[in-house]
Amino acid sequence: MKNKFKIIILTALCTLALSCGNSNGGKVLFESSDKKIKVYEKEVNNELEKSLFSSGISEKELTPEQITQMKHSIIKNIALNRALALKAKEKKLDKDKKYTQSQEILQEQLLASLATLSEINERAKITDADAKAAYDANQASFTQPEDSVRLQVIVFQPTDTAKAEQALKEAVANPNNFTAYVNQYNPGTEQNGQTQSILLSQLASRFGSVSEAIKDVKAGQVVNKVVNDGKSLYIVKVLERNPKGLIPFESVKEGIKTQLRNQKRQLEQQTYLKSISDEFKLSNMDEALKNIK
Numbered sequence: 001m002k003n004k005f006k007i008i009i010l011t012a013l014c015t016l017a018l019s020c021g022n023s024n025g026g027k028v029l030f031e032s033s034d035k036k037i038k039v040y041e042k043e044v045n046n047e048l049e050k051s052l053f054s055s056g057i058s059e060k061e062l063t064p065e066q067i068t069q070m071k072h073s074i075i076k077n078i079a080l081n082r083a084l085a086l087k088a089k090e091k092k093l094d095k096d097k098k099y100t101q102s103q104e105i106l107q108e109q110l111l112a113s114l115a116t117l118s119e120i121n122e123r124a125k126i127t128d129a130d131a132k133a134a135y136d137a138n139q140a141s142f143t144q145p146e147d148s149v150r151l152q153v154i155v156f157q158p159t160d161t162a163k164a165e166q167a168l169k170e171a172v173a174n175p176n177n178f179t180a181y182v183n184q185y186n187p188g189t190e191q192n193g194q195t196q197s198i199l200l201s202q203l204a205s206r207f208g209s210v211s212e213a214i215k216d217v218k219a220g221q222v223v224n225k226v227v228n229d230g231k232s233l234y235i236v237k238v239l240e241r242n243p244k245g246l247i248p249f250e251s252v253k254e255g256i257k258t259q260l261r262n263q264k265r266q267l268e269q270q271t272y273l274k275s276i277s278d279e280f281k282l283s284n285m286d287e288a289l290k291n292i293k
Contacts, residue, residue: 026040144197146244148198172224222236
């Protein structure tokens with residue numbers, strides 16, 4: 001499942017608040033070489049929980065690789081924000097009224113975000129049955145005119161032949177660990193180097209050498225050679241092969257649920273915010289504010 005997290009305010013505020021100083025201890029997941037910056041397991045798990053909550057999904061809906069990628073991103077964000085906070089303290093900016101007088105507002109904004117997310121998460125739940133109904137009603141959208149594949153790749157510069165050969169040797173020996181090799185050789189790669197589903201004709205027109213290399217490779221297997229298109233070197237694993245025609249529901253179920261959830265969350269958020277505005281008599285603020293210059 002490819003999750004694009006749409007609501008980031010909560011995560012940003014939580015990370016900003018957390019990063020103003022090192023945590024209270026516990027297991028250290030990262031420590032800078034100068035010992036000035038530490039990131040702790042407890043705070044990373046806390047931020048992960050908040051990120052999932054802000055997206056309206058649970059950890060079980062993600063793969064272990066996606067959870068690992070999220071944790072790595074959280075660790076990097078906390079470390080960088082913590083370094084920036086230390087630099088700000090060196091300049092005495094923690095004494096500046098723009099900071100000291102903003103803490104209450106930041107806490108209030110965080111609480112408002114929690115209230116909103118808690119409400120829309122409850123309202124915007126999507127079931128397998130909802131996804132199946134959308135699938136059945138839009139089968140033309142899930143019908144492909146020809147065979148397609150989904151790949152996972154590790155990319156090297158043309159001059160990195162030795163490194164590419166070493167990666168190939170490791171990947172062929174342990175294809176189930178391919179994601180780990182992506183993170184080792186291409187750290188920070190989006191979606192762990194996994195592609196969307198690609199029609200074979202499109203693959204042939206854009207990446208002819210890759211298209212030729214995967215012709216007889218089954219799903220789950222790694223191409224047994226380094227693929228060279230003249231611009232880059234590729235280690236390629238075939239994740240899926242999908243025949244032309246109607247794509248099976250199970251192959252697209254999670255994507256449909258994500259799309260439906262995001263649409264419903266947007267609508268429910270608008271509805272909820274309007275109900276709060278009505279409840280607290282905020283709907284006609286423009287009239288009250290017209291004399292404020």
